[in-house]
Every structure is written in C-alpha cells, then in structure tokens.
Amino acid sequence: xxxxxxxxxxxxxxxxYPSARFATIAGERDVPVADNLGPxxxxxxxxxxxxxxxPSAAELEELVLAPLELPGAPCWISDLVKxxxxxxxxxxxxxxxxxxxxxxxxxxxFEELSHENYARRLCAWAPAAPTDRRSQLRKPPFRAxxxxxxxxxx
Numbered sequence: 001x002x003x004x005x006x007x008x009x010x011x012x013x014x015x016x017y018p019s020a021r022f023a024t025i026a027g028e029r030d031v032p033v034a035d036n037l038g039p040x041x042x043x044x045x046x047x048x049x050x051x052x053x054x055p056s057a058a059e060l061e062e063l064v065l066a067p068l069e070l071p072g073a074p075c076w077i078s079d080l081v082k083x084x085x086x087x088x089x090x091x092x093x094x095x096x097x098x099x100x101x102x103x104x105x106x107x108x109x110f111e112e113l114s115h116e117n118y119a120r121r122l123c124a125w126a127p128a129a130p131t132d133r134r135s136q137l138r139k140p141p142f143r144a145x146x147x148x149x150x151x152x153x154x
Contacts, residue, residue, distance in 0.1 A: 004038040007074030020084035023047040080114040
C-alpha cells in the first residue's frame with residue numbers, strides 16, 4: 001500500500017504500520033479481518049455487530065498536527081510497514097476460531113520489515129528536490145515524531 005496523500009511542500013507523516021479492520025466472528029470480538037484502505041484513512045465498516053470507525057485520521061489531526069500548529073496541513077502520508085502486523089492475542093483469536101493464522105506478518109517482525117520497506121519502498125516514493133532548492137535541504141526538512149511502542153522500538 002503506497003501513500004494516498006502525496007502533498008509536496010507540506011508535512012511528511014510516516015506511521016509504523018496500519019491498523020486493521022476488526023470484526024466480531026462467532027462471538028469473538030476484535031478479530032483482524034482486513035488491512036485498512038490506506039494509512040491514516042477515515043473509514044467506516046460493519047463488523048458483524050455494529051458500524052465501526054477507524055480513528056487514525058482524526059487522531060493524526062488532533063494529537064499530532066494540531067499541537068504542532070499544523071492543522072489541515074498538506075501531508076505526504078505513508079507507513080513503514082504496509083500491512084497490519086498480528087500480535088500474539090490476535091493469533092490466539094484465530095486459533096480459537098479454528099482459522100488459519102496468516103503467516104509472515106507478525107508484530108515481532110516489525111523492525112525487520114520496517115527496515116526492508118524503508119530501504120526498498122519509502123525512499124523510492126520521495127519526490128526529488130528541484131535543483132534550485134537543494135541548498136535548502138542541508139538540514140532535514142522534517143521532524144521525526146513517534147507514538148506507541150512500535151515507533152520507540154524502530
């Protein structure tokens with residue numbers, strides 16, 4: 001999943017990995033069933049018992065951009081890892097349901113997957129700086145912000 005918001009001359013937001021769409025299956029609540037449509041997207045879906053809303057877009061605006069006095073700022077938004085990473089509790093839910101646990105994308109692989117994706121994908125998306133602006137790029141044109149345990153470990 002690539003960036004859906006690709007503004008230039010704005011703010012670059014790089015999340016750790018996307019959340020998932022969760023559902024209630026056979027009475028088991030909060031079972032991850034699909035990746036979100038994009039990083040920090042506003043989404044609504046029916047989870048089998050109620051309509052749910054993905055809060056990450058509102059959280060980005062309220063908890064990150066607004067405190068930095070950047071509300072509504074044009075953003076380039078992506079994630080280091082492009083798919084939801086299952087935690088141990090999610091795997092237990094799949095097993096209780098008798099379902100096959102999807103292989104290859106486990107939370108404990110975050111560091112390995114993030115380095116691989118950053119080197120191979122994220123850098124390829126970054127827009128090239130115009131020649132006349134290269135002198136301005138001696139200092140990084142961004143601030144690194146982290147939220148949550150995954151960003152602290154990366």
